[in-house]
Amino acid sequence: MHTYKPTLAIGMPAHNEERVIARALRQLFAQTANNYELAQVLVYSDGSTDSTVQIVKEDFPQVEVHDFKENEGKQRRLNQMLDTITTDIFVLVDADMKFHHNSVLDEMVSKFEGKHTGVVCAYLRAAKPKTIFGRVAYFGYKVWDRARTSLGERGIRYYSEGGLIAFSQEFSQVFRLPEDGSIGDDSYCFYFAIKNGFDVVVSKKAEVHFDIADNYADYVRQMRRFLADHQAIRDSFGWELINRYEVITPSLLIRSYLLEAVRSPFAAAAYICLQLSVKLHMPFYKGRAGWRHIRRVG
DSSP states (O other), X not given: OOOOOOEEEEEEEESSOTTTHHHHHXXXXXXXXXXXXXXXXXXXXXXXXXXXXXXXXXXXXXXXXXXXXXXXXXXXXXXXXXXXXXXXXXXEEOTTOEESSTTHHHHHHTTTTSTTEEEEEEEEEEOOOSSHHHHXXXXXXXXXHHHHHHTGGGGGGGGOOTTEEEEEHHHHHHXXXXXXXXXXXXXXXXXXXXXXXXXXXXXXXXXXXXXXXXXXXXXXXXXXXHHHHHHHHHHHHOHHHHHHHOOOOHHHHHHHHHHHHHHOHHHHHHHHHHHHHHHHHGGGOOOOOTTOOOOOOO
């Protein structure tokens, strides 16, 4: 008996990813593909000035690579991909994600069961850092991760992260991102889906890892983007909808902090110092988030 498998397209926006893009593509092609038919893999280079495009063309001839000379941002490249793909499912993946196993995409595809499912999110987890600063930032991530997991199904919003996310065909046809750079793709995607009647599902078994910020400049840059994004989301979707899903409270964070502090007291003290320093320096920091490899830092 023939079982229908949905077609799948994978899109990877890239800006100067020569260090990681070969690994990312090897991981994608190593996926088991039991639940889907891989139709195409797209790499959209957004003004890369390194060897990103050359590596893809030479080592992965099966990949459709587009070499855009201007750096116009991830949002612009994602919208361009959405304008062209025709598959049942579209997967957006960042080049610096590390797949935990070879069935990540199968696990995500299996979640597209309900007719209203528009978005399936992978489970992004921070890799353990090697630098001292990274360990302090990792403590903050652990506090945040403990808080979101303690919420159960109520914490669905906090799993919608742009490193690896999949869209149904119906969702792909209507979803487009603002291209002014004011809003991150992860937050906007979640609230756009909810507002337009789509279900958002998390696949906890679809685990991928990311590297946390390992220096002060990247940490502050991440925090600036997060705060700006938070306000822009409220402006776009309104307080009533946002408050329904932004359910991590200060008291929950404090409880999570104290529980993690018992396990890592020195990191806990250093994290408080880091937060105070960031708050003091934030008004004077002029960096841009751009395409720098910055991940959630807690």
